[in-house]
Amino acid sequence: MRVPIVAGNWKMNKNVAEAIAFVNQIKASLPPASQLETALAAPTLCLVPMIEAAEGSPLKLMAENCYYKDAGAYTGETSPRALYQAGIHHVILGHSERRTYFHETDELINKKVKAALKNGLCPIVCCDDTMGRRVAGKKVHWVVSRILADLHGLSDDEICHVTIAYEPSWAIGTGDSADPAQAAEGCYLIRQTIADMYGDNVANNVRILYGGSVTTVNINSLMAKQDIDGVLVGKDSLNPTTFLQLVNH
């Protein structure tokens, strides 16, 4: 059974004091992790204080990125090993903002996915899509090739620790969500690709999220779709009341 997930992605928002206050406000109102997993990806600076604030609650804290080297002369990068040692067990990789603004390629993301797994981190790997490709009928090729490249070389055991997020670029931060059928189609394509790579059994256990302008209004219709196991939420994860409404949808 795939336990559903509601995950927030704060991006480069909130300082340490705001992050701690947020955790203190929500932590007593979260469902047990066996029923629904709740996660927040926060700026690196906030993660350790958030872990301390969240102690004893089911809230999972996630990094928004990491490098593929464990240590060394890589100024400004974050080590996956150091994240794990600090108590962080999840990391978002390949977000469309990383690909667009920081020119991250599938090759680099594949290295990061492998390094994260090697260090005990569970990655959420993001797969984007554009309206142009969708209109031109190219989405199938795009989604399949991106998943093949980002997950290249992972073992059956490793893939079981990976979550994938289908995040169409036109829907991220625009207020213009994919409709539930479009979102489910993207997630279905990803699951089929995993099935081709690893077989049905593995594909049926890998969790696939939808992300892109998820709100308290559309979350129910999205999560009702069979292939959508959860949501990755940017803007509407920034307010504690709204985030709790999403979690308790």
Ligand code: PEP
């Ligand atoms: C995101 O950044 O992953 C995202 C889905 O953002 P938003 O919910 O604001 O569209």
